[in-house]
Amino acid sequence: MKTLLEGHARFKIGYYAQHKNIFEDLSRNGQSPPAMVIACSDSRVSPEVIFDTAPGEIFVVRNVSNLVPPYAPDTGNHGTSAALEFAVTALNVRTIVILGHSQCGGIRALVNGPEGDHGDFIESWMHIALKARQRVCDSPDAPTDFNARCSLCERESIRVSLANLLTFPWIKSRVDANTLTLAGWHFNVQTGELEAI
Numbered sequence: 001m002k003t004l005l006e007g008h009a010r011f012k013i014g015y016y017a018q019h020k021n022i023f024e025d026l027s028r029n030g031q032s033p034p035a036m037v038i039a040c041s042d043s044r045v046s047p048e049v050i051f052d053t054a055p056g057e058i059f060v061v062r063n064v065s066n067l068v069p070p071y072a073p074d075t076g077n078h079g080t081s082a083a084l085e086f087a088v089t090a091l092n093v094r095t096i097v098i099l100g101h102s103q104c105g106g107i108r109a110l111v112n113g114p115e116g117d118h119g120d121f122i123e124s125w126m127h128i129a130l131k132a133r134q135r136v137c138d139s140p141d142a143p144t145d146f147n148a149r150c151s152l153c154e155r156e157s158i159r160v161s162l163a164n165l166l167t168f169p170w171i172k173s174r175v176d177a178n179t180l181t182l183a184g185w186h187f188n189v190q191t192g193e194l195e196a197i
């Protein structure tokens with residue numbers, strides 16, 4: 001807690017003071033970020049840091065393993081889907097990026113499978129990416145090394161989320177009309193490199 005409050009004190013006299021006009025403008029006129037980023041909650045993968053963006057530039061959702069569930073308009077608590085709806089239909093973002101990363105803990109749980117202890121929520125959440133696990137681990141070319149499997153699964157789950165994005169009718173129609181672009185990128189925590197998926 002102390003670290004956070006000390007950080008905020010530095011922010012007020014540093015970043016905020018230097019960018020006061022941006023905050024005031026955003027407060028007065030609202031936000032119109034051109035891009036949405038779906039990233040992992042992992043503390044090493046902060047989209048604002050990786051893309052060097054200012055406040056108001058990217059609309060961010062972070063969840064375990066940067067997953068997009070398929071379109072399912074029911075009474076479930078669809079946090080990611082609600083954020084997608086707001087970003088696409090209200091803010092009219094022109095790009096959606098799925099930002100995966102190396103050494104992802106959620107993907108390690110997924111590759112471990114039901115043998116691991118995944119608590120109350122992680123296992124069922126990671127079911128969204130089950131197809132990625134199957135494509136990697138059930139393949140005759142599947143590497144025997146656990147880390148290599150995870151690394152392939154990180155990339156494959158980005159493809160699953162990109163496909164799931166297209167199950168949302170208001171995303172599909174905009175992609176078909178070329179007013180919305182989807183992209184998948186994998187961030188290497190050690191090297192800082194981005195790889196297009």
Ligand SMILES: [Zn+2]
Pocket residue numbers: 040041042064065066101103104105106107
């Ligand atoms: Zn992760």
